[in-house]
Amino acid sequence: MATDVHRPVNHQVTEEPTAGASTAEGTEAATELKPKAKAEAPRPAQAVRVEGLTRSFDGRAVIDDLRLDVRAGEFVALLGRSGCGKSTLLRILAGLDRDIEGTVLVPRRKAVAFQAPRLMPWKKVWRNVLLGLPGKPARAVADQALGEVGLSHRTDAWPKTLSGGEAQRASLARALVREPDLLLLDEPFGALDALTRIKAQRLVGELWQRRGCAVLLVTHDVEEAVLLADRVLVMDQGVIAHEQTIDLDRPRDITDPRFAEIRGQLLERLGVDTAAEAA
Ligand SMILES: Nc1ncnc2c1ncn2[C@@H]1O[C@H](COP(=O)(O)OP(=O)(O)OP(=O)(O)O)[C@@H](O)[C@H]1O
Numbered sequence: 001m002a003t004d005v006h007r008p009v010n011h012q013v014t015e016e017p018t019a020g021a022s023t024a025e026g027t028e029a030a031t032e033l034k035p036k037a038k039a040e041a042p043r044p045a046q047a048v049r050v051e052g053l054t055r056s057f058d059g060r061a062v063i064d065d066l067r068l069d070v071r072a073g074e075f076v077a078l079l080g081r082s083g084c085g086k087s088t089l090l091r092i093l094a095g096l097d098r099d100i101e102g103t104v105l106v107p108r109r110k111a112v113a114f115q116a117p118r119l120m121p122w123k124k125v126w127r128n129v130l131l132g133l134p135g136k137p138a139r140a141v142a143d144q145a146l147g148e149v150g151l152s153h154r155t156d157a158w159p160k161t162l163s164g165g166e167a168q169r170a171s172l173a174r175a176l177v178r179e180p181d182l183l184l185l186d187e188p189f190g191a192l193d194a195l196t197r198i199k200a201q202r203l204v205g206e207l208w209q210r211r212g213c214a215v216l217l218v219t220h221d222v223e224e225a226v227l228l229a230d231r232v233l234v235m236d237q238g239v240i241a242h243e244q245t246i247d248l249d250r251p252r253d254i255t256d257p258r259f260a261e262i263r264g265q266l267l268e269r270l271g272v273d274t275a276a277e278a279a
């Protein structure tokens with residue numbers, strides 16, 4: 001797994017990237033499509049390492065000396081009140097924002113999916129999936145990823161003819177063709193109705209187990225976080241203020257009393273009055 005170093009503007013990066021990694025500055029997500037055998041290659045233990053990360057807007061530090069580690073293949077969910085800096089952190093990890101202080105080490109192969117699917121309306125679904133990939137990737141690459149998300153029947157469709165859930169799955173397929181070691185998801189199910197959302201959550205869980213990549217999922221939904229993640233983080237005041245390992249067996253059962261207990265603890269951390277919620 002090659003490592004991308006996001007060099008901060010005001011701070012010297014002292015960390016060495018993982019052995020065999022590219023240290024080239026600004027080499028953004030240069031995705032090469034490799035055969036599936038890649039999955040067998042040994043992975044370094046760490047997918048993300050962030051130390052002393054600070055990001056300010058107009059003199060206000062939204063992220064303030066933040067530390068974060070994500071293990072290779074780990075599923076991490078990130079919670080926090082609106083405006084606390086979750087998307088800012090995700091954009092930095094994705095390499096979309098480099099105006100930072102501190103150290104950020106991420107895999108070179110990473111992909112991001114946002115709440116809005118962001119499909120180009122003038123390109124058919126399969127062409128959207130391949131958008132931005134280097135070279136001339138074969139259509140079969142898109143077809144395979146679309147098959148994985150259950151959209152084989154919509155590869156030739158125009159984006160405007162897709163339902164919300166289908167568009168979101170197309171967006172996931174676009175992330176998958178990058179064969180990411182790190183998948184960054186910013187509220188990808190936020191706009192979906194309850195039933196479609198449950199199906200999409202299940203799909204992401206299956207894709208993660210099949211692909212074995214690290215996932216960082218930003219969500220407002222505590223239940224979703226406990227359902228999917230190995231570890232749930234709560235962001236507050238510019239740092240990771242709380243973390244909780246979810247040691248429940250998979251597939252998880254939301255009616256399990258331990259599930260409810262963990263959910264309650266996290267809601268409390270988020271400042272939600274669970275007694276009032278139950279009333
Ligand atoms: N480009 C920018 N310029 C100025 N301020 C910004 C910019 N981007 C983000 N901010 C501010 O940084 C803070 C954190 O924003 P961010 O989008 O990261 O929050 P969030 O935790 O993702 O919120 P939400 O849950 O509502 O999506 C907000 O106060 C926002 O206004």
Ligand SMILES: [Mg+2]
Pocket residue numbers: 086087088
């Ligand atoms: Mg956000």
